[in-house]
Amino acid sequence: MGKKRQIRVMVAKPGLDGHDRGARIIARAYRDAGFEVVYSGLHQTPEEIVEAAIQEDVDMIGLSSLAGAHNYLFPRTIDLLHEKGADDIVVCGGGIIPDEDIPKLKEVGIKEIFTPGTSLDDIVNWVEENVKPR
């Protein structure tokens, strides 16, 4: 029982993208690392994701996109968090993201982007280092 905060994260699938195998595997890796993981399900708008993240009081949102719309969906999520005064929630992303898009996404506030080939251990370690329970 404790005064120790439990890390809560949300794994989200924004946009018209039906590929959630990766997101599910990430969710499982987070669970095994001891985090509480809220999974959003498919076809979410950034509005829905942000609202859910606030209701769930998560420390981080992990956005997964394999359908090419990340240049709209990821920054939009950041904007909405800002609007709602919830920009203390860390946002990272993953999926099929071309290298040349990554600097732009980081510039708007996506803390890290994980592309195919990244090991689950690396992702979990990154979260442990960069996401502190708020």
Add this chain to the structure above:
Amino acid sequence: MSTVAEKVVAGDIRAVARLIRDIDDGMPEVREILKELYPSTGNAYVLGITGAPGVGKSTLVDQIISHMRKDNKTVGVLAVDPTSPFSGGAILGDRVRMQRHSMDEGVFIRSMATRGHFGGLTQSTRSAIDVLDAMGKDYIIVETVGVGQDEVDVVKSAHTTVIVVIPGMGDDIQAIKAGILETGDIFIINKADREGADKTMSDLKLMINMDKKKYAGGKWKPPILKTQAVFDKGVSEFLEEIEKHRQYLIRTSGELQFRRKKNRVREELTDMLKKRLIEEVLENLTETGQFDQAVDSIVEGKIDPYSACDNLVLPAIGVFSGEPVKS
């Protein structure tokens, strides 16, 4: 009233979300806030929904939210999923089925993990119910898989307890029988288009009829309903039964504040005391190193565990001094 309590009563989503987190994380400062909120509670109707994984609880909840919203009622949902006993983590996936309501300001959905501490789930869920109640939700739906004493107790905090099964669960019905089946006010056979729905219906009927004496003299006899939640079939009938049960509670007890009734208060206060005592005593003993010393002594054969337990617990509860030890 503190700012947090004021915000909660005013329906501030972020304040509510954060407070439930603090409750879950066992932050001691929530006690003061819950004390302040208590007078604002007691107005919501609490619905407990339980059943094995995969029977369609979340889908059913999703549908009844829609019906309640059409009726202009506000809804709070607490969806409980199990914590992995190995990693301490949890995947909270109930929300997936209800996510279409996330933009609706009249709906607040919160996923909770069982976390597996002593009676902790019961206590934190009850406190979360109080928070949603204080924020003014008309209905509060608590969804759990209903395994283990904690979850049974949570469901017992509801005005109406709903047990969901699916066709072909014959043996599983037997398995859930001891413990939670007795607490069912409404039984749902979901996915009723599947083979075996009629058999499940007659199994349940038989089981309920065996308790005939319990329902004598106009007492509530649990109805059994068939639904297909995905297609919204049977859901309005389900809501009618909830309403009938609500009317029954009003008729028989005169009011709905049954969590304020003596037996309920006794039960909830017992749980609260247990949790608090364990928390305070165990924490204190761990911090001072007495707990580990006792463990070592038992391992080294210097003392038996019964005496070690006496040594630890008696001073803590002040049996010898006749006065409780101040923390």
